[in-house]
Amino acid sequence: MKPGPYGDPVLVTPTAYARDWISKNAIRRAQELWQQHDPDARILDILCRVDYDDQVRTGGIVTALVPSTPVAASEPVVEAVVPATRISGLQDRLTFDTFVPGRGNEFAYTMSRQVASWADGHFNPVFFHGPYGYGKTHLLNAIGWEAQAKRPDARIVYLTAEKFTSTFVKALMDKSTSAFKDEVRGADLLLVDDVHFIGGKTSSQEELFHTLTSLIENNRRVVFTADRPPTQLNEIEARLRSHLSSGLVCALDVADQSLRMGIVERKLGQLSQRLGVAQCPRAEVMQFLADRVPGSIRELEGAVNTLVASAGARLGSLTLEEAMALLQPNLKVAVERRVTVDEIQKLTADHFGLKQADLLSERRTRSVARPRQVAMWLCKQHTTRSYPDIGRRFGGRDHTTVLHAVKKVEELLQADDQIARDVEALTRKLRSN
Numbered sequence: 355m356k357p358g359p360y361g362d363p364v365l366v367t368p369t370a371y372a373r374d375w376i377s378k379n380a381i382r383r384a385q386e387l388w389q390q391h392d393p394d395a396r397i398l399d400i401l402c403r404v405d406y407d408d409q410v411r412t413g414g415i416v417t418a419l420v421p422s423t424p425v426a427a428s429e430p431v432v433e434a435v436v437p438a439t440r441i442s443g444l445q446d447r448l449t450f451d452t453f454v455p456g457r458g459n460e461f462a463y464t465m466s467r468q469v470a471s472w473a474d475g476h477f478n479p480v481f482f483h484g485p486y487g488y489g490k491t492h493l494l495n496a497i498g499w500e501a502q503a504k505r506p507d508a509r510i511v512y513l514t515a516e517k518f519t520s521t522f523v524k525a526l527m528d529k530s531t532s533a534f535k536d537e538v539r540g541a542d543l544l545l546v547d548d549v550h551f552i553g554g555k556t557s558s559q560e561e562l563f564h565t566l567t568s569l570i571e572n573n574r575r576v577v578f579t580a581d582r583p584p585t586q587l588n589e590i591e592a593r594l595r596s597h598l599s600s601g602l603v604c605a606l607d608v609a610d611q612s613l614r615m616g617i618v619e620r621k622l623g624q625l626s627q628r629l630g631v632a633q634c635p636r637a638e639v640m641q642f643l644a645d646r647v648p649g650s651i652r653e654l655e656g657a658v659n660t661l662v663a664s665a666g667a668r669l670g671s672l673t674l675e676e677a678m679a680l681l682q683p684n685l686k687v688a689v690e691r692r693v694t695v696d697e698i699q700k701l702t703a704d705h706f707g708l709k710q711a712d713l714l715s716e717r718r719t720r721s722v723a724r725p726r727q728v729a730m731w732l733c734k735q736h737t738t739r740s741y742p743d744i745g746r747r748f749g750g751r752d753h754t755t756v757l758h759a760v761k762k763v764e765e766l767l768q769a770d771d772q773i774a775r776d777v778e779a780l781t782r783k784l785r786s787n
């Protein structure tokens with residue numbers, strides 16, 4: 355609870371979405387409770403953090419919140435601590451409330467909550483890595499918001515590695531590096547996003563190394579994200595790499611079917627509430643989104659947004675065909691033509707100079723295993739088959755083998771140019787067939 359203009363009490367929510375939800379569902383009860391403690395019957399206002407900060411900045415909020423009648427010690431007291439500043443760079447919507455945990459991110463989610471609770475940390479730094487678009491930035495933001503809510507007095511600094519580098523280089527040019535060092539090394543919790551971007555930047559790496567060791571020596575928390583584990587950050591010098599690995603290294607995986615479905619449901623629920631659309635789409639439309647939109651959660655989110663924005667009030671009554679037509683641009687291959695596992699196997703085997711039977715065989719040499727993994731990944735992207743189903747069609751393999759293959763190819767797509775070219779060529783062939 356915070357002071358508002360003219361001393362009106364203001365309930366400040368971390369996000370605009372939370373503001374809207376509370377306005378709709380809980381503000382009346384909150385008013386009643388507030389007024390039990392405030393005989394002046396001042397109106398309880400509600401603002402999201404961004405609007406609140408704007409009002410503070412423009413001088414709209416100046417007075418401290420003091421109930422006009424002291425609250426008896428035995429009565430519940432509304433906390434009126436105002437964080438010193440908003441953490442720069444955090445996005446409002448990326449909180450734990452909007453994050454859907456599930457297979458692939460469960461451990462990262464649990465560890466994030468632990469860091470955010472300021473629990474005694476045995477692990478420092480914590481390093482999250484995983485493919486693009488699967489929630490690393492989201493978790494880092496969520497840690498920032500929750501850690502600040504738990505300890506409003508703490509200094510929390512959030513930076514992308516790019517920002518770290520550009521600010522540091524500017525400080526070098528302005529001869530103001532000590533201010534930069536004070537700022538970053540004075541943090542109680544430092545959150546560095548996309549640390550792989552610091553690769554090849556020698557002076558910034560040196561600075562990050564000293565920042566990290568200084569923070570850890572002083573018992574401050576540090577969290578990193580990257581697209582690869584520290585051991586694979588080849589453009590980062592060995593000493594820094596080793597320190598990045600010295601706490602907890604935690605992978606985020608690609609989302610499985612049920613997590614994708616959970617995310618579709620959550621996003622649709624949030625969007626339809628925000629836009630005042632009463633109904634959710636039919637089950638088959640939601641299933642279609644989860645199964646057939648290719649790519650990461652980012653693309654899935656884009657497809658959900660497209661569907662809600664283009665269907666508007668018709669969302670709940672859309673048939674599958676209508677939804678597919680609206681989603682056409684998001685679906686690329688998936689909607690244009692039905693691709694089969696058999697077709698993918700033949701094309702992939704041919705591309706790598708193998709026989710289809712090799713992909714189904716027990717052979718484990720790299721020259722067969724890698725094309726098999728690529729073919730499994732293509733099946734996941736371009737067909738609606740589940741992991742177990744794909745496994746069965748690859749010589750009766752277990753679903754965990756397929757899951758591993760999909761994850762491996764996602765990693766290789768970032769790190770191995772040749773695989774990226776192979777996958778691109780195969781995707782083109784699938785489209786033109």
Ligand SMILES: Nc1ncnc2c1ncn2[C@@H]1O[C@H](COP(=O)(O)OP(=O)(O)OP(=O)(O)O)[C@@H](O)[C@H]1O
Pocket residue numbers: 448452453454455459484485486487488489490491492493548581617651652655
């Ligand atoms: N489990 C999840 N629950 C809800 N939303 C998610 C989840 N995972 C990802 N998202 C959403 O997907 C989008 C992409 O996630 P995010 O930006 O965190 O990915 P990233 O792993 O940091 O990727 P990049 O390395 O490209 O920045 C965001 O809008 C995020 O909110």
